[in-house]
Amino acid sequence: xxxxxxxxxxxxxxxxxxxxxxxxxxxxxxxxxxxxxxxxxxxxxxxxxxxxxxxxxxxxxxxxxxxxxxxxxxxxxxxxxxxxxxxxxxxxxxxxxxxxxxxxxxxxxxxxxxxxxxxxxxxxxxxxxxxxxxxxxxxxxxxxxxxxxxxxxxxxxxxxxxxxxxxxxxxxxxxxxxxxxxxxxxxxxxxxxxxxxxxxxxxxxxxxxxxxxxxxxxxxxxxxxxxxxxxxxxxxxxxxxxxxxxxxxxxxxxxxxxxxxxxxxxxxxxxxxxxxxxxxxxxxx
Numbered sequence: 118x119x120x121x122x123x124x125x126x127x128x129x130x131x132x133x134x135x136x137x138x139x140x141x142x143x144x145x146x147x148x149x150x151x152x153x154x155x156x157x158x159x160x161x162x163x164x165x166x167x168x169x170x171x172x173x174x175x176x177x178x179x180x181x182x183x184x185x186x187x188x189x190x191x192x193x194x195x196x197x198x199x200x201x202x203x204x205x206x207x208x209x210x211x212x213x214x215x216x217x218x219x220x221x222x223x224x225x226x227x228x229x230x231x232x233x234x235x236x237x238x239x240x241x242x243x244x245x246x247x248x249x250x251x252x253x254x255x256x257x258x259x260x261x262x263x264x265x266x267x268x269x270x271x272x273x274x275x276x277x278x279x280x281x282x283x284x285x286x287x288x289x290x291x292x293x294x295x296x297x298x299x300x301x302x303x304x305x306x307x308x309x310x311x312x313x314x315x316x317x318x319x320x321x322x323x324x325x326x327x328x329x330x331x332x333x334x335x336x337x338x339x340x341x342x343x344x345x346x347x348x349x350x351x352x353x354x355x356x357x358x359x360x361x362x363x364x365x366x367x368x369x370x371x372x373x374x375x376x377x378x379x380x381x382x383x384x385x386x387x388x389x390x391x392x393x394x395x396x397x398x399x400x401x402x
Contacts, residue, residue, distance in 0.1 A: 143172050145170075195328055220244055239400040266320075
């Protein structure tokens with residue numbers, strides 16, 4: 118693993134945020150990847166390699182995550198996700214652009230399209246965080262997730278030790294080995310004493326879970342471009358974002374549901390070849 122891989126370039130976003138953008142390689146038209154909360158763009162390198170014969174992959178790090186800076190006022194309102202997306206799309210030549218969104222990243226992409234129609238050409242969203250009207254973070258386990266983020270271990274003796282620790286138990290133990298390695302490589306920074314520390318601090322991830330400005334199915338009705346909503350199996354307990362996916366696909370005027378019953382919420386990182394094939398079927402029908 119590289120010591121501290123650098124982004125391809127940076128762009129300025131709202132609230133003083135500097136957004137890191139990663140070149141995931143490949144040939145063809147650009148394809149932008151937007152990551153899940155607590156993750157980073159570089160973690161999707163294995164997925165991008167599966168798509169490389171068809172598309173040139175790019176990925177952003179959302180505010181306060183990966184190598185992007187947090188908002189100066191530490192206000193993680195989800196409107197900022199759209200600001201980050203739009204800043205990156207402009208830097209890549211403007212829309213419409215094909216996109217992949219995972220969890221929170223899917224919500225950020227939809228917010229960007231609502232704010233500026235014509236940003237997206239086609240979208241593939243794996244369990245986007247879009248709530249039915251009347252529900253929100255708290256009713257969907259948001260506070261539980263925020264509490265877990267604040268308790269998360271941030272420092273390990275080395276990146277290798279972080280991989281070993283994560284691989285031994287769920288949910289990160291479900292990730293394919295190369296995707297887990299890419300997450301640790303890009304999602305951690307190596308400190309001067311050789312220890313490895315999460316770039317996405319637990320408090321920032323928690324504030325994102327608790328922040329206002331989340332998108333609803335009513336908002337999604339304004340997105341008219343073709344959107345594939347992929348969904349894995351329902352998780353134990355409150356069910357996770359998978360429970361909302363059918364309602365999201367139904368609310369989108371040009372939406373369709375793509376089930377993956379053998380995958381969980383981290384499907385794009387669990388089985389990159391399967392998801393890459395589904396992505397290509399969605400964006401080049």
